[in-house]
Amino acid sequence: MSRLVKPTRSERVLLWGLLPVAVVQVGLFVVPMAIMLLYSFWSTRNFQIVTTFTLDNYRAFFESWTYPRVLLRTLGTALVITAATLVLAYPLAYFIVRYTRRWQKVLLAAVILSFWTSGLLRAYAWMAVLGHGGIINKGLRALGLIDAPLPFLLYSPFSVVLVMTYFSLPFAVVAIYSSLEKMDWALLDAAGDLGARPLRAFWHVTLPQTLPGVVSAAALTFVPLVGMFFVPLLVGGSTSVMIAPLIANQMQAFQLGLGAAMSFIVALIVLAALALPWRYLDLDRLER
């Protein structure tokens, strides 16, 4: 209600509080992004930046055999992981909302805790679990189920999908949880009373009501995946080269213009993916 009245004088004073954040976000986010765009139109010769406008970097990207392929592989892998994450996350969120009662808060905290802790260390935990000497291979061998370590467990596309799904799951569970929590369960009972089977009721009642949560979960899962970096490097095989490590290599090789152009292409894709759920995102309450 207070939002509809004109700001009082003391409220106008509060607006000054936006000044530092504006300085930080413009100075360290908007301007660097603009500089990145600028660099993408510059070329490098003998480790020197040549500041004449050129489209060579973009041409080099699209005419290359590998770069677009790596980008497409990254996007494809990210889509597979997003789908796997949503399918796994939905029932988990549903379980937390419906069947945990007293434990609900504890379990939700456990989900949130797992994504606030170091990703690097959790990736390491998986390296140790999946490796040739890891607990899965050792365990299966001890049980006599396999003779040699399973080849696909580590350094394969499978391990990248598995570990990245593990990383994304908590985000998606929290996003879906918050929309399930707001759901009107009486409608589900009504559907049941009117004779709908549970699956039908889920499809026509529960899912449509939680769709905003699912869409924002999808976007919030997909966007970081496009930038996956250390997981493919640590657990991926030679066929799991992704776009972010490739760009890092360009930067280290002082191909700044090419790296900037590739980054800008990725940034456009990311913005498009974020625009999708934009109207569903409640910015005032984006608590992750």
Next chain:
Amino acid sequence: MARRLLIVYGVLGFAFLYLPIAFLVLFSFNDNIIPSLPFRGFTLRWYRELGFDFVLHDALYNSLVIASITTATSTVIGTLAAFPLVRCTFAFKRSAQALMILPMVIPHFLMGVALLLFFAFLHLPLSRLTIVLGHIVFTVPFAILIVSARLYGFDRALERAAGDLGATPARVFWHVTLPLILPGVVGAALFVFTLSMDEFLITFFVSGQKGTLTMYIWSLLKDGIAPRVNALASVLLAASFVLLLVGGWLLDRGAAWRSAQGRTP
């Protein structure tokens, strides 16, 4: 039936989230140079080894300095911004919010590349300062969101009462507003601190020669698995669990206070 299936699924889901970490901690105590089966006996050797690792100590010191400066700066900036965002209306508010949230959601490597080019453009050498700047820009949105959550449930009548009783705005802020939002601010600080300690990708691009904790861990991981790393990881995970649980508890107390007022948002 569906209920039972979901409960089994839920248990499996949490096992998936936490078993790898449980194994990591378990094998850090294993008296075996491979952190895996068989379990040869209990030892604290790997933890003791961390005590002699001077490169680690140096990296840890760097990270603590960086995280402390980042936390202080981001929490203050975030708190200042939360007030107008919650209490005022202004033109382009939604766009302003979007711009503020963006550094939190876009992939860190994009920020890393952009900041690296920006610092190169300014001829600013990579140092502890550049890492701090990179950490501030992505942690400020988190601080804003956490403090905002606290402000939404704020009972403005208390401030008005203090004002009616003759307190100056500064006194109202110091004696009424600040104590009430303090758990949110401290919670935000703890969360920002762990974010900064754990940040990898922006640091990777803008750290130059300055070794931070995550850069040191990265150099270890490239050599593969080792029980020493398990021990280090266990210590660090335990530290962030404690910080996050305290932070979460503070924020939750705020929420409980809100519901006691009967104005759950």
